[in-house]
Amino acid sequence: MSKIQDFNEMHSSQELLFLGNAWDLLSALTLEKAGFKAIGTTSWGIANSLGFTDGELIDFNSHLGIIKTITENVKIPVSADIESGYSEDTDKIITNVLRTADVGVAGINIEDSLKKSTGLREITQHCKLLEKIRIALDRYGYKGFFINARTDTYLQKENPLPETLERVKAYVESGASGIFVPGLKEDDEIKEIATSISAPLNVMSLPGLTNCHKLKELGVKRFSFGNALSDKVIAYLEKNVIQLVETMDTSHLYDS
Numbered sequence: 001m002s003k004i005q006d007f008n009e010m011h012s013s014q015e016l017l018f019l020g021n022a023w024d025l026l027s028a029l030t031l032e033k034a035g036f037k038a039i040g041t042t043s044w045g046i047a048n049s050l051g052f053t054d055g056e057l058i059d060f061n062s063h064l065g066i067i068k069t070i071t072e073n074v075k076i077p078v079s080a081d082i083e084s085g086y087s088e089d090t091d092k093i094i095t096n097v098l099r100t101a102d103v104g105v106a107g108i109n110i111e112d113s114l115k116k117s118t119g120l121r122e123i124t125q126h127c128k129l130l131e132k133i134r135i136a137l138d139r140y141g142y143k144g145f146f147i148n149a150r151t152d153t154y155l156q157k158e159n160p161l162p163e164t165l166e167r168v169k170a171y172v173e174s175g176a177s178g179i180f181v182p183g184l185k186e187d188d189e190i191k192e193i194a195t196s197i198s199a200p201l202n203v204m205s206l207p208g209l210t211n212c213h214k215l216k217e218l219g220v221k222r223f224s225f226g227n228a229l230s231d232k233v234i235a236y237l238e239k240n241v242i243q244l245v246e247t248m249d250t251s252h253l254y255d256s
Contacts, residue, residue, distance in 0.1 A: 164193060
């Protein structure tokens with residue numbers, strides 16, 4: 001079974017897919033060793049590891065290089081977070097998607113938020129992009145490649161539910177394999193969105209939204225923690241190096 005097939009089956013299983021988010025090879029190998037069945041890269045974490053903030057500020061080649069290194073060194077499926085596609089040009093976005101598929105990932109996250117201006121891509125425009133991405137993937141031999149269509153309505157809109165429902169239904173009709181709604185956290189809204197689409201719903205961990213078993217009962221099929229782990233690792237690193245400078249003593253490095 002190919003990793004693409006394996007990854008698709010993880011979304012149709014009776015069990016919720018708990019996705020581990022990696023930002024470099026060490027984090028990916030650690031997640032795999034711990035028992036995660038699949039990995040999703042975090043663009044936020046990758047950007048931070050290179051000294052940048054999130055938002056397509058790093059060179060796409062640098063971003064893709066990290067994704068490639070992870071994919072080549074783990075045995076489990078990898079889904080790549082490529083933000084909005086690293087371009088505003090449709091043909092360039094499709095090229096970037098195909099280049100990402102070529103390094104061996106089983107799927108991508110692609111979002112509808114704009115990077116050079118505020119707001120979201122207009123719905124019909126984003127639907128046309130998803131359709132063209134699916135056609136290109138099929139044409140180049142990536143049948144079943146998992147397109148996780150992320151909508152940032154809950155990160156940008158004051159009353160996001162109505163537009164979210166409109167967008168997610170349209171995205172599934174346009175070829176999305178799954179839907180990702182970061183910022184979604186209310187039980188009734190999670191359940192409504194999950195039951196309104198014929199595709200797996202992915203939500204992201206937030207304070208108060210942490211338990212896989214509860215989310216499974218609400219209809220969620222995929223759960224990820226985004227940049228939360230990478231942020232915690234960075235905070236731990238900063239705390240320890242500050243302590244080194246302040247105390248001029250390394251003893252705490254050996255505390256169990």
